[in-house]
Structures are given as structure tokens and as C-alpha cells.
Amino acid sequence: MPALPGLPDVDVTLRRTARARRFSLRVGQADGRVTLTMPLRARESDALGFLRAQEDWLRRALSRVATGQIVTLGAVLPYQGQRLTLATGPGRSVRIDGDLLLVPGDAARVGARVRAWAMVQARDRLAEASDRYAAMLGRGYTSLALRDTRSRWGSCTIDGRLMYSWRLILAPAEVLDYVAAHEVAHLDQMNHSPAFWAVVDRLYPGWEAPRRWLKTHGSGLHAWQFTI
Template structure:
């Protein structure tokens, strides 16, 4: 992969991806993080790619303007914690804590994002472990392990040997959404598919799963707006 820049106000940085399988030039704007990727088939030059970008500049800038901006987490940032928006403020002591509508993060502003990410991951693990244990007990099946990642393509997964994986960013979503994802993945311990039988297990564990599933479809991408390494 490489990178080129489309000049303008402002300039647009474009990731350049070459593909032997691509049959034509293609342009993609990620709805998760706003990154622009241009795919070039074999034999197409960067100059041709830049000309392709210029032809589609108005379309690209229009879509970028409509894309919600990224949030670099530091003091005075606002982000959701379990679905409730909190403002990050400097705090005393050594631990992150919630007070009213504020999220108090000790230390320098430059370190607030990294410190807060660690706190969020720990909180996510606690909530997801509790939910997974509860649903697994109701199902009558155990799971092998629980891991957290910062995945963009899925909110959770279950392996054939009973390993559960979740995105720690679920801690930003409303609690019922996190609980639904835990029920969904635990249900895979019994049904490694998405058949009607699988959804029946999800409904038995969680109840009506349609609203939290719809919330993730409509709002899940916004959870990736927040950058903790600034």
C-alpha cells in the first residue's frame, strides 16, 4: 500500500491499494473512520489514479463533509460510556472515575486518551464477563476463554472450541446492546450458525433481540469515531 494526496481545501490523503484481481479503478470512503482508499488494477499508474480522483472530487468531498468527524479523546472531549454521554475532565488521584456527567481522568491531557482506553477495556471485560457467565449458565454450557479486541468488522465472535471474543468498544453502547451481543455469541456455543434454531436460542437467553441489533446497525459505526491514541 502507498498513499497519494488530492490537493484542495483541505487536501485529502488517499490510501493507494494495488490489486491484481481488480478490473477497474474503485474509490471507497470508510464509514468507520473516514479513510479514503483508491484501488488500482495492475498496470494503472498513480497519475491515472490521481486523474480518476480529480474526476470524482466533488462526490468525494461531499461525502467527506457528511461523514461525522473523528474525536481525539482528551480533556473536554465528550464520549458515551454505557450509552450516556460524559465529558472528560482532569481528575485528582490515580484512578479514572465517573462523577455526575463528568469522567474524571488524572494526569496530563496528552495521556488522557490512553489512560481512558485502559479503564474502558477493564470496564468492558467486567460487563462482558458477567453477561457471558449469566447467559452461559442459562444455556447450560461453558466457554473456554474471553478475549477483547478493537475489531472493526464484527462486535463479537465464538470459535469452535468455545472461545468468545468481543470488541471492547461495546462499553460505549447502551447496556442492553452489550448484553445482546453477549447473548448472541454465547448462543453460538449451541448453534454455530445463524439458523432459526440459533435465533430461538438468542431469544431464550436475551428476549426480543431486534431492537439492540437494529441499534448496532444504525449506530455501531459511531463507536469507532473515538481515537484514544492522540
């Protein structure tokens, strides 16, 4: 793995692909991983020259990557538009009490317990939203799955399988609803044509604002680390 020297050095993954016609750089918004994509027959020395020429842009992009935030007692976790402070709680279940998220048990397992709880909440909310929009559309979906995807917030297959990132539960409620409406709209239009956006507008008027929120703040949802 080559590195761009500096303060600090930047490790770069080279990726050759037959589809590439020129060099391109990508910085992962969740983890800051740098990938330089290059044509199959390109010389590595030319790729490294391109990398050096793009150093200023690359370091600016890396400076904007969200830093990791560990889910532990005392942390303030975003949840559906709320800000919940994690605290020790009684009993056996994680629960919300005002502006607190009470987490019982061993402090070393707080992150894992909160992640499991958040995934249950995400499934319930996304199923409710998907059911609501599917009913409005007059179409059904075949299954709903949760993933910790970093490249997309949701997807819909041609046979009606919906997939969502469970981290949407950390976003404001209207953002989760928009993503659900977006994916359900694909049950009618498997594209991003004007007809597709017309369906989205019918299901969720005002979708532009939550879409902008995701573009601006979405990477911050991936910054939360639930395990150390």
C-alpha cells in the same frame, strides 16, 4: 496509490483478489479509507474508470463517516448509556462521579488513562454478560479476549473462544448485552440460520432494537481517539 481528483482528492487503495468477479468499492466507517477491489486480471485503467463512475456515491459515503473525537479534558464521552464529561480528579484512579468522569494525573495522558479504564470496565461487563447467557444456554466458553476490531463487534470460534470489541462499553448497556448474547448463541449454532436467531431470541428477547442501533451508530464508537 491512485487518487480521485476533486475537492478534496480521495486516495484509493487498489486490492486485487482471485475471489473478485467484478469491481467493488468499500469505505471504512472508522477511518474513511477507500478500497477498490478488482479481479486479478482486470486492467487498472478499467478500475479507475469504475472509480470515476462511482464518484458521486463515493463522496456521499465519505461524508457520512464519523469525524474523529479526541478524548481530552472537557470532552463528553458516551458510556453505557450515560454521557460523562471528562474532568481533572484527585487520587490515582479514574472514577465516575455523577455525570463526570474524573481523571487524575497529567492532562497529556488523559486519553491513555481513560482507554485503560474503559477496557477494564468492558472486560468486567462482557464477562458478566457472557457468563449469564452461557449459563442460560447451558454451555461454557473457553476464553474471553478484547480487541479494538473495526470489522466486527464480536466473534466466537468453534472451540468456544469469545472475542469482543472493548468499544462496546461506549454503547448503551443493552447493545453490549445483545452482542454478548449473539456471540454466546454461536456456542450452540455456528451459523446465522433461523435456528441461531431462535437461540438469540431466547437469550435476549428484543434484540432487534440494539442490532439496529449498532448498524446506525456503531461507526461513531470508532471515531473516539484515545491517543493523539
